[in-house]
Each structure stands twice: as C-alpha cells, then as structure tokens.
Amino acid sequence: xxxxxxxxxxxxxxxxxxxxxxxxxxxxxxxxxxxxxxxxxxxxxxxxxxxxxxxxxxxxxxxxxxxxxxxxxxxxxxxxxxxxxxxxxxxxxxxxxxxxxxxxxxxxxxxxxxxxxxxxxxxxxxxxxxxxxxxxxxxxxxxxxxxxxxxxxxxxxxxxxxxxxxxxxxxxxxxxxxxxxxxxxxxxxxxxxxxxxxxxxxxxxxxxxxxxxxxxxxxxxxxxx
Amino acid sequence: xxxxxxxxxxxxxxxxxxxxxxxxxxxxxxxxxxxxxxxx
Amino acid sequence: xxxxxxxxxxxxxxxxxxxxxxxxxxxxxxxxxxxxxxxxxxxxxxxxxxxxxxxxxxxxxxxxxxxxxxxxxxxxxxxxxxxxxxxxxxxxxxxxxxxxxxxxxxxxxxxxxxxxxxxxxxxxxxxxxxxxxxxxxxxxxxxxxxxxxxxxxxxxxxxxxxxxxxxxxxxxxxxxxxxxxxxxxxxxxxxxxxxxxxxxxxxxxxxxxxxxxxx
Numbered sequence: 001x002x003x004x005x006x007x008x009x010x011x012x013x014x015x016x017x018x019x020x021x022x023x024x025x026x027x028x029x030x031x032x033x034x035x036x037x038x039x040x041x042x043x044x045x046x047x048x049x050x051x052x053x054x055x056x057x058x059x060x061x062x063x064x065x066x067x068x069x070x071x072x073x074x075x076x077x078x079x080x081x082x083x084x085x086x087x088x089x090x091x092x093x094x095x096x097x098x099x100x101x102x103x104x105x106x107x108x109x110x111x112x113x114x115x116x117x118x119x120x121x122x123x124x125x126x127x128x129x130x131x132x133x134x135x136x137x138x139x140x141x142x143x144x145x146x147x148x149x150x151x152x153x154x155x156x157x158x159x160x161x162x163x164x165x166x167x168x169x170x171x172x173x174x175x176x177x178x179x180x181x182x183x184x185x186x187x188x189x190x191x192x193x194x195x196x197x198x199x200x201x202x203x204x205x206x207x208x209x210x211x212x213x214x215x216x217x218x219x220x221x222x223x224x225x
Numbered sequence: 226x227x228x229x230x231x232x233x234x235x236x237x238x239x240x241x242x243x244x245x246x247x248x249x250x251x252x253x254x255x256x257x258x259x260x261x262x263x264x265x
Numbered sequence: 266x267x268x269x270x271x272x273x274x275x276x277x278x279x280x281x282x283x284x285x286x287x288x289x290x291x292x293x294x295x296x297x298x299x300x301x302x303x304x305x306x307x308x309x310x311x312x313x314x315x316x317x318x319x320x321x322x323x324x325x326x327x328x329x330x331x332x333x334x335x336x337x338x339x340x341x342x343x344x345x346x347x348x349x350x351x352x353x354x355x356x357x358x359x360x361x362x363x364x365x366x367x368x369x370x371x372x373x374x375x376x377x378x379x380x381x382x383x384x385x386x387x388x389x390x391x392x393x394x395x396x397x398x399x400x401x402x403x404x405x406x407x408x409x410x411x412x413x414x415x416x417x418x419x420x421x422x423x424x425x426x427x428x429x430x431x432x433x434x435x436x437x438x439x440x441x442x443x444x445x446x447x448x449x450x451x452x453x454x455x456x457x458x459x460x461x462x463x464x465x466x467x468x469x470x471x472x473x474x475x476x477x478x479x480x
Contacts, residue, residue, distance in 0.1 A: 172383040176422070206435050247344075258478055
C-alpha cells in the first residue's frame, strides 16, 4: 500500500465510523450549543460588549470543541484493542498521523461551520465581505490545532490520566495560535482588509509548518509502544 | 522614589526558598536512593 | 565533578550578591528595588539556556536512544522550569512597587508565563508515565515541541502587545545600561548558570540512580 493510500484509509475509516455512530459529532454540537446559550445568557442584552468579545468567544468554542474531539482521536483504537494493530503497521507510521489529522480536520470543519452559522444567526453577526478572510484564518488555525492535537492525542492515549493530561499539554502550546486567530478574526469582523492581518497569517502559517513537520517526523517515535 | 527594601528582601528571600527547597529536594531523593541501595 | 560545580556555584552566588548589593549603585529612576533585577533577569537567561540543552538532548535521545541523553533532557527541563518560576515570582515582586500591580499582561511576562506552563506540562507528562523508555520517547517529543514553540509564543505575544498600542512605561534594563550594572548582571548570570549546571548534573545523576533502584 502506498503512503498516501494508507493515510487515506485511516482517514476514511475514522470518518465512516463517525458517520455511523455520530458520537463525537453529537457531543461537539451539543457542547457548542451549550456554549452558545451560556454566552447569550451572560452577554445577550449588551450588544456592544458582545461584539467586542465575539472573536474570543468564537475561538473559545472552536478550541474547546477541538480539545473534546481531538482527545477522542484514538479512542476507537484504544477501546477496541486496536492499539497494537497501529503499532504493528508496516512502513512509515506518519501516514497514520496524516490520516488521523485529515479525519479530525473534516470533523472540526463540520463543527466549526455549524458553530459559525449558529453564532451568525443567534448573535446577528454580519459576515459578508469578511467571510473569505475569515475562512482562511479559521482554516489555518484549525490545521495548527489538529496538527498538535493529533500528536498529543497519540501521546496521551496510553497514559493513566489522559483526559486530564491532554488539555494540559495542548492548550499552553496553542496559545500563540489562539492569539493570532483571535486578533485576526477581530480585525476581519471589524471590516479591516486581509492585508492588515498579514503578520498574524504569517504566524499561523509558520505554526502550521512547524507543527506538521514535528508531527510527521516524530509520530513514528510515539507509535513505538 | 522610595527604596522598597521589603520587596527586595522578599524577592531574594523567595529565590533562596525556591533554590534552597530544590536543593533540599535533591538531597532527600539522594538519601532515599542511598537507603534503597544499602537495603539490598 | 558535581560537587565541584556546587562549590563553584556557591562562590558565584556570593560574588553575585556582592556585585548586586555592594558594587552596583543605587539606580537613578527606580531606587534600590531595581536590585531585584540581578536575580530576575539572569534566571530567565539560565532557564532558556537549560531548555536549549534539553532540546538538544531530546533530539540526541531520539537519534541514538542513549539513556544518558534522556536523563540530561529531563533534568534540564526540570531545572529550567525552577529557574523560570523564580523569574516569574521575582518579576511579580519587582512589579508591585514599580508598576503598582503584581501582574500585568505585558509581552515579556505573558510569554514567560506561557513557556512556564508548557514545561510544567512536560513535568506532568513525565510523572504520569511509569515506563521509563516510553517516558523518555514521549518526553523528548514534547520538549522538542515546547522548545520550537518558544519563538512562536514570543512573536505572537510581542505583536499583540506592541501593534496598535503604545509601548509600556517602564522598561527594565534600558538599552543604555551603565557599565557597572551590566557587569553585575553578567556576574549574577554566571553564578546562576553555575547553579543551574550543578542542579542539572545532580538531578541527572539521581535519575540514573532511580533507574538502578527500580531495576
């Protein structure tokens, strides 16, 4: 099996499992709805304050959903005693990393689109011309979150306190990415042109490259045992 | 500008506590391991 | 060797205190509270130095699988976290009389705090994995991620604080630093570097002894 084929097989397997059970997707969606309601209760009447914190709230929703979803990235393998199967996979195990990453990206994209749509609806946000730029920022940020998240999910899969350790590992590392995405989202929602957030975009691209490179290069070491 | 010697003392004191505490922790691990070795 | 380092560190610390309190003058703008800098600034330099050592040792471990490399990486990251903790705490104590607040989200403090939490997470991970070999592998990968993340943290926070925002009022250690203050800083840096090296050497040796004891 070629490298790409192996990666796609892993991704396809994850997505099919998810499509059948919809476990993770459901959890993420209802979690996002809960966030939406709570934010509305806390800030609803004050339009201005809401507008000011909206970028932060949006990414809080994204990152918390990401932590929830990515933390389960290797759940299927773990619960069904398939972990050893992963370890015994011949060839470059980074193909598994890419496959898992791709599956997580699709899942996160679905959740993020829905969350964004709900935000626009419930908080009366006018996306309009900002949408393409916003899509780019969300895309770059999500790749970074998934790239580190997949690696750390594999790392914590076999550790005792994995539910506790995974966010503890992930969130500090993602601070620069969250900073960049929130500030860029803020600027774009205020109507500023994409060029004005060029430095944030460069940061996000750099983060994506670094995290993907580390993930691809070190995944083999994680899946040794 | 007032000199705030209490803050200076607090800072150096805290550093002494942290570094000293770490040094004592190393000593404690050393003793525990020595005890394990002599038991054998 | 380790004991020698320890004694040298002790001497260095005395020299540092002499420089910081005896030789260095009372600072013009801030008064004597500025002397905290001789503790605060070298600590972060030593921390980042040890994190770099940890980074290199981690790569060496993944390449060659020598347990000594892992012990060095583990010890370095642990000691670095201690020094960073001292940096943050002394920074807060310095900040209270100077800025009127224990904490402020300025670029330097924020990025150091993020790096501190990252390496705390490293220590938590090492503590949570019982298997020595797996702990070494996973620890190496994590310390590589953390080390390479440091520049990203710094740039993101720096841009956040400086773009569209006036620079903060008091910058510790201005660019035109009097010679004697710079010398005092360097002496204290050497002292703390020796202390850090002593801690790392001793910690690495203890890690080796721990492995023997378990075996």
